[in-house]
Amino acid sequence: MNFSGQMTAQEKAGTDEAKAGNARKARHWRYAAAGAAALAFGVAVAAPAFAAGAPALVVPKNLTYWHMFANATLVVKLVMLVLLAASVVTWTIWVSKLMEIKNANKRLKADLAVLDGADALDKVGTLQHYSPAAMLQVARAELGKAGKIARVEAGEGVKERVTARFASVEAGSIQRMLKGASVLATVGAITPFVGLFGTVWGIMNSFIGISQSNTTNLAVVAPGIAEALLATAMGLVAAIPAVIMYNHVARSVAGFRRHLGDAATLVACLVSHEVDVQLAGTSPVRSAA
Structure with a gap:
């Protein structure tokens, strides 16, 4: 009986560890998705500003x-x-x-x-x-x-x-x-x-x-x-x-x-x-x- 109870506790601990690992993986995927979304948003915001900030073509009198x-x-x-x-x-x-x-x-x-x-x-x-x-x-x-x-x-x-x-x-x-x-x-x-x-x-x-x-x-x-x-x-x-x-x-x-x-x-x-x-x-x- 004690041996059976010990196995049950080990199986329960293994199940909890597996659940914790799955939770960590899911949390990592959420962080990665959030980072990708932030990067995409930053590129979308910065692209028009970069294009608007591009130097206008200037025609110098003497090109040296x-x-x-x-x-x-x-x-x-x-x-x-x-x-x-x-x-x-x-x-x-x-x-x-x-x-x-x-x-x-x-x-x-x-x-x-x-x-x-x-x-x-x-x-x-x-x-x-x-x-x-x-x-x-x-x-x-x-x-x-x-x-x-x-x-x-x-x-x-x-x-x-x-x-x-x-x-x-x-x-x-x-x-x-x-x-x-x-x-x-x-x-x-x-x-x-x-x-x-x-x-x-x-x-x-x-x-x-x-x-x-x-x-x-x-x-x-x-x-x-x-x-x-x-x-x-x-x-x-x-x-x-x-x-x-x-x-x-x-x-x-x-x-x-x-x-x-x-x-x-x-x-x-x-x-x-x-x-x-x-x-x-x-x-x-x-x-x-």
Whole structure:
């Protein structure tokens, strides 16, 4: 009897929970319906006001680029300002990356001369660039961990570990050098569409002004169309240099990668020489016949 009563209570609790869940779902649906109705009412109320507030077409005496911008709608002005800011950011990043890559290549060339002139790891002088210095530190650390190398297998293991860590150093250097270049690619990809959005918005407002003025005179229509097309022109002005700059930075980074690879090769040669010296020092000396 107690077990039957317990099951009955559980079933009742489950039924109450189901009813509460259904009530919550119904309440959510009512909220959603009320929100949709409010949104529809707001759009219906705002649409006539927006149409009535559309700027009337003004025929300036002298149509210049400044008049196009000054007489444009708020949205088109914002689009133009965004495109102008994107163009300024693009030129700033390009100039800074050119200077950074130029200085890095200069330091790398100096380090290559130092590494090429050394015949042992201990005789390498001060390196200017952080990547060859990091490679040299990695090589010395791996040789220190290995201790006295007495077998060829141990020497080969040291070379493999050093080469693997060199790849990590190179990847980090390339990633650091490419930092900011993605902005150039992004600007080159999206700014034409941002300018197109401003053009479409401006042309829509021009048609609204045409309907209000009840005329299709070219002198009346031209200013609105011109300011709309100015947004597209600014988008292209921002996008075309950004694409060219990104390609130039990519080619410059490829040259930096080659210098970095040369530095890794020279340090690896010094490691191999050190391993050979240690192996030669532990090999038995044969007497002359």
